[in-house]
Amino acid sequence: MKSTILKTASSYLLPILLLFSIFILLRGHYLPGGGFVGGLIASIAFVLHSFTHDTEATLQLLRIHPRALIPVGLGVSALSMFVPFLGGLPVMTGLWFDEPVPVIGLIGSALVFDLGVYLVVIGVVLTVLFTISQYSE
């Protein structure tokens, strides 16, 4: 798996795949996609990188350990659930900005929720896979 071509290619693929995953995440409300798929694609990008380089190298690239993403993601999702509650509305009421943003469309609490899902999925997948690959080494 340590072929130079793949190694070089994956270095370029990583940002592209990450960009793509964010694109998938953002368009999820209007077209096929969403937090789960986006998160999975992002994880695949990192897994590919870790295969060609090294798990340690990928971890360094990430700067934070992926397991830290799990509570962050859960927190973001929970926040989007409880913000309406602070405004006196039932929990999980959808809130939206009136003006659409170019490319993304309307921004609302559902998107924030999906962002949380995205982060959790990345955190979970990478924690599982990196832990296993480190254990195997």
Next chain:
Amino acid sequence: MELVFVILIGVLYAGGIFMLLRRSMVRLLIGIALLGNGANLLIFLLGGITKGKPPVIGDAARVFTDIYADPIPQALILTAIVISFGLQAFAIVLLKRVYVLVNSDDLDDLNTPEEEDI
């Protein structure tokens, strides 16, 4: 086409059950994965299958103007797929752990000696 689906589901279930009944732990895991796929496909089929009409509202429209595939089984299956990944990850790591401990893939090696009196 529904009949093809029915046959595929039968095959997936049969294969999954067969693998479940093996002594090897890895095969047990594969069996669980196959059963999961079979169940997903079953839900998908029972929700009614529609060709080329994803449950996405058109660009200009505000509501559906045409028939569309049932979104509920899809949402259910999407959840199921992701959860089954979590399950398999945990199960496979458990297997690895067991393998390191007993150095065997054989389920029968996991039996503890009988506790004589209860």
Next chain:
Amino acid sequence: MLIAVLSGLLFSLLYIPFGKYLKGRLAVVAALLPIGLFAYFCSFIPAVSAGNAQVFQYPWIPSMGVNLDFRLDGLSLLFSLLITGIGSLIFLYASAYLKGHPYLGRFYAYLCLFMAAMLGVVLSDNVLLLFVFWELTSISSFFLIGFNNDDAASRKNSLMALAVTGGGGFLLMGGLVLMGHLSGTYSIREMFASNEFLKAHALYPLILALVFMGAFTKSAQFPFHFWLPGAMKAPTPVSAYLHSATMVKAGIYLLARLYPVLGGTDWWTYPLIVVGGITMLYSAFHSIFRTDLKGILAYSTISALGILVFLIGIGTTQALLAAAVFILVHALYKASLFLTTGVIDHETGTRDVTKLSGLRLVLMPLAVAGLLAGLSSAGLPYTFGFIGKDLIYEATLNTGGAMPVILTSLAVITNILLLYAGLLAGLKPFTGSLPSSFADIHLPHWLMWTPPVLLALLGIAFGAFPALADTALLNPAAAAMINESIDSPLKIWHGFNLVLLLSGTTLVLGAVLYLMRKPSAASVTWMARFDHISPKHIMGRTVQYAAKSAAVYTKTLHNGYLRVYLLCIILFAIGLLAFRLFTGGPVQWTINELGPVTSYELIVAGILIGAMYLTVTTPSRLAAIAAIGVIGYCICLLFVFYSAPDLAMTQFTIDTLTVVLFVLVLFKLPPFLNFANRSVRIRDGVVATCFGAIISLIAIQVLNEPTDKTVSQYYGDNAYLLAKGKNVVNVILVDFRGMDTMFEIVVLSIAAIGVYSLLKLRLRASDKD
């Protein structure tokens, strides 16, 4: 009121995190709660003794008829005061008794929980609420009895207590629900109205049987009495609290409480008189053959409980008043004796009455307490016990027919034996000469000797001046039992009559017995010969047989082979499904509305089946993994064909990751071993094929039924209008069913944490074997 009842629960929770700060003297602070509650309940005395029961209502589950209804009448007040009053002393006593114990916080937590539960039992007006608290007392007493959890006997006995009281509680629940169902209300107060109806109902004997079982198990009546002596393994403050004043009296309370609803019939009277009579005689007889101080007290307690059941069974106004008085009498002297015993045990390290003597020289205040409590238990004039005993005799004498002779002689014999037991526990350790081994004993912390002295003095005070308690407390308590007011002040002196003669006889014979008979180890061994026919051993053997047969049964079915279990389950499922399928109407073999089949779909299906064949047959692990990868991609393609782009994307990515996962873990494992021989494989193949076929057939049946699309319709129609999204699947996930998704990612996180901790856990050397 709600706060008063539940404060115990709250404090109990607080002691768990903050209990460690309770070390030493601070433990006295814990007693503030019962003291405060005691004062609170005392403030109700004027109102209640004037005949005004206090009612407090808080809605809880109104739709099921369960409300937090509390009612404070004379009976409840008597019990509440006992619970909080003796509770206060126990809290103080325990702070010195268990000083420096590592789990003091836990102890107070259990004790608070127990106190709250007990208050709940005596204050609840709703039978379901009463039952909840009833069970809470069982559980919390289980923890208290088993408090010394490193002692095997302690664990065993607490389990036995829980089994007996829990089993009784279960039956009681049946009785209470039946009562509530028949009378149409779960409020005890409202049940009074339908008592005639209940008594005439065909199910009345059943209700009684169930309620009696609950009360008998809780109050340790024969043949369920054996858990109580076992429960003496608890620390002595616990024994004093649970087994003198509170827990065991819960059964008595229940009978007294339900007397206006259910009582007064032959069905009520005779079982209670018989059971109470047997219990009081049997255990009074038993108590004189014990040498362990706590054993003596335990059996005499059971006997006293028997007397109470007996009195409630007789059910005349006099008997009920006698019961109310005796509850108080017994609680005072028995708690005092238990606490005295606790000090003796604490200081000398033994509870063997044959070894203890002369302790008055070193433990003077306790000798006073023991003497006074012993005398009260003996029923000497000017002690409260005297009044109690008089009332009992009066009650037994004034029953109709030939009963008085039998009942009175029963009561007299029991009282003689109890007198002996009381003197043995209260007097014997303090009289005689002091053995040299006990010479350097000195008086413990004052918190340990003042509570028993105080209780014993109270017994004398009430005895000398019965007006202190009669109209204020005891008359209302008895009045609550018969549901009409009573005004009969207690008297010390009744004049020369039969009752006085009987009292005198009791005293003389008991004293003679005490002087003549010396407790000895020989009598204990003599009694032990009959152990094998005691209810305790019968129950023990039953449990053993049950465990043995369970073991045999388990070894047959639970043989440790996962595939055998699975085979059983699958065969059973096949049988069940096939039975329903072929008997439930005509089986359809084809689908009415078929979509067209295209060539590329057939190719995908073919690849899937081929990959499946490879998965099942290949001996190579990697090939099998690759094959399930292929199966996953084929399913992904099917999702693409049939308008599920989201699914296709998810399936694709997950499938990729699953294969990576499998390869990472299994890469280094050896190839499959082929354990199964050909015939086993064929058998499994047949079973698996049958299962697949059944599922396929079911799918066909379902497809021929019309499906309900209202929910899908709703989501489809409102996705944009309500949730401003156009991809309905995503809208369902993040908006309509967002809560489910939230839990899903929580589950995923748990799986990741599981994986992480499983692998990061270092293997210990001992695990490697």
